[in-house]
Amino acid sequence: MSDAFADVAKMKKIKEEIKAHEGQEVELTLENGRKREKNKIGRLTEVYPSLFIVEYSDQSSEAGAISNTYVESYTYSDILTEKTLIRYFD
Numbered sequence: 001m002s003d004a005f006a007d008v009a010k011m012k013k014i015k016e017e018i019k020a021h022e023g024q025e026v027e028l029t030l031e032n033g034r035k036r037e038k039n040k041i042g043r044l045t046e047v048y049p050s051l052f053i054v055e056y057s058d059q060s061s062e063a064g065a066i067s068n069t070y071v072e073s074y075t076y077s078d079i080l081t082e083k084t085l086i087r088y089f090d
Contacts, residue, residue, distance in 0.1 A: 019047045021088045029085040051075050
């Protein structure tokens with residue numbers, strides 16, 4: 001039973017940390033299967049009780065190119081289970 005209480009405490013700490021960095025730039029390392037990872041840098045735009053949203057912008061180096069903006073949502077359990085790692089830029 002103590003493991004369940006430890007996970008709840010960890011989840012609460014993760015939520016508090018993410019809420020404290022709302023509006024800031026973050027780097028997410030996403031697990032893409034067998035030993036593959038993908039790094040993304042975006043802005044932590046919104047924080048909800050069960051998930052948080054990160055906004056990404058594709059910046060093209062070509063003159064006159066259209067830059068795309070998209071959002072992705074993540075759950076706090078992704079951070080808890082280490083499927084997604086988050087790093088804050090201060």
